[in-house]
Amino acid sequence: MxxxxxxxxxxxxxxxxxxxxxxxxxxxxxxxxxxxxxxxxxxxxxxxxxxxxxxxxxxxxxxxxxxxxxxxxxxxxxxxxxxxxxxxxxxxxxxxxxxxxxxxxxxxxxxxxxxxxxxxxxxxxxxxxxxxxxxxxxxxxxxxxxxxxxxxxxxxxxxxxxxxxxxxxxxxxxxxxxxHRDIAGFVLNRINMLTNIEAARLVEQGVATPEDIDKGVRLAFGRKMGPFETTDMVGLDVQLMAYTNVYEEEKEMRFYPPSILRQKVYAGHLGRKTGKGWYEYNPDGTRKK
Ligand SMILES: NC(=O)c1ccc[n+]([C@@H]2O[C@H](COP(=O)([O-])OP(=O)(O)OC[C@H]3O[C@@H](n4cnc5c(N)ncnc54)[C@H](O)[C@@H]3O)[C@@H](O)[C@H]2O)c1
Missing domain, CATH: 3.40.50.720 (NAD(P)-binding Rossmann-like Domain)
Structure with a gap:
């Protein structure tokens, strides 16, 4: 080329x-x-x-x-x-x-x-x-x-x-x-988004902790990172914006950003970049125990 x-x-x-x-x-x-x-x-x-x-x-x-x-x-x-x-x-x-x-x-x-x-x-x-x-x-x-x-x-x-x-x-x-078709969220994000939204709702409802969900997803689905570990890396603000854009486009509740995610973003808990998201981080980027 x-x-x-x-x-x-x-x-x-x-x-x-x-x-x-x-x-x-x-x-x-x-x-x-x-x-x-x-x-x-x-x-x-x-x-x-x-x-x-x-x-x-x-x-x-x-x-x-x-x-x-x-x-x-x-x-x-x-x-x-x-x-x-x-x-x-x-x-x-x-x-x-x-x-x-x-x-x-x-x-x-x-x-x-x-x-x-x-x-x-x-x-x-x-x-x-x-x-x-x-x-x-x-x-x-x-x-x-x-x-x-x-x-x-x-x-x-x-x-x-x-x-x-x-x-x-x-x-x-x-x-x-x-x-081939121009659809909000495209292909892989649409699939991933629903998993991440459901994971956040399960935490919101007190069903399981982020630690256990991440561990389960790694061990059961063979992924390198669970949904909360990934979100902390990507940025909670970036994800909220992505979900909001897809929701605005589709007007389908399955894409509506969970309240727990919106609150964390309002509080400035944006993930690794602010030292706090779903988990807390040391200044060198490692996760606090
Ligand atoms: N973070 C992810 O995992 C991820 C994955 C896939 C796609 N994306 C998409 O990629 C894009 C960038 O995301 P990111 O995570 O790298 O964001 P980021 O916040 O890390 O970086 C955005 C950059 O844009 C710069 N910027 C802002 N206004 C500008 C302007 N007028 N001119 C030039 N630069 C300007 C900022 O200074 C900043 O450096 C977004 O559309 C995001 O949705 C992000």
């Missing part, structure tokens, strides 16, 4: 991970954010992740070579990018603003994607000047470890652009999961 440069807008957990796997695939990467602090944090976390991969012999190149492909900036350096991936907060108003800006700076042939967890792609595409060249590329967290990416077709996305997305996913070493 003909791709040399990718620009990622939003350098948080997902944006930094996408930047890392793109650089590992040999692409030139521009990682943009409004916050210098987030860009600094992103560089450090990418370097530390690459170092761990290098120590295990899982990357062929040395860490500095991969790092040298990533440029960080508070300006959107988009003009010569083949692909721009938007990865800012899951907020439709913000995403519209950011996509409008990206679209005004991008060249006519640039393909634009969003890493939204749940917002229908066609709702985001309206903010761009060319919805035919817009698609969803939904990476999973942690990006360097998770081996699939949903490639989502909006109402106007062309077949060529969808296939470009699938080829990009293969280039960064992952398997594309094609989502």
């Amino acid at each position: 003909n791709i040399k440069k990718v620009c990622i807008v939003g350098s948080g957990m997902m944006g930094s991970g996408i930047a890392q796997v793109s650089a590992q695939a040999g692409l030139s990467v521009s990682l943009c954010d409004i916050s210098l602090q987030m860009l600094e944090k992103a560089r450090n976390s990418i370097k530390s992740s690459l170092t761990k991969f290098a120590e295990k012999g899982k990357i062929k190149e040395d860490v500095n070579t991969v790092m040298s492909r990533i440029k960080t900036s508070t300006d959107y350096e988009i003009a010569d990018a083949d692909l721009v991936i938007e990865a800012v907060f899951e907020d439709i108003k913000l995403k519209h603003e950011v996509l409008k800006k990206i679209s005004s700076l991008a060249s006519a042939k640039t393909i634009i994607a969003s890493n939204t967890s749940a917002i229908p792609i066609s709702r985001l595409a309206v903010a761009t000047s060319c919805p035919e060249q817009f698609l969803g590329l939904h990476f999973f967290s942690p990006v360097p470890m998770m081996m699939t990416v949903e490639v989502i077709r909006g109402l106007s996305t062309t077949e060529k652009v969808l296939q470009f997305g699938a080829d990009f996913v293969r280039l960064v070493g992952k398997e594309p999961l094609l989502v």
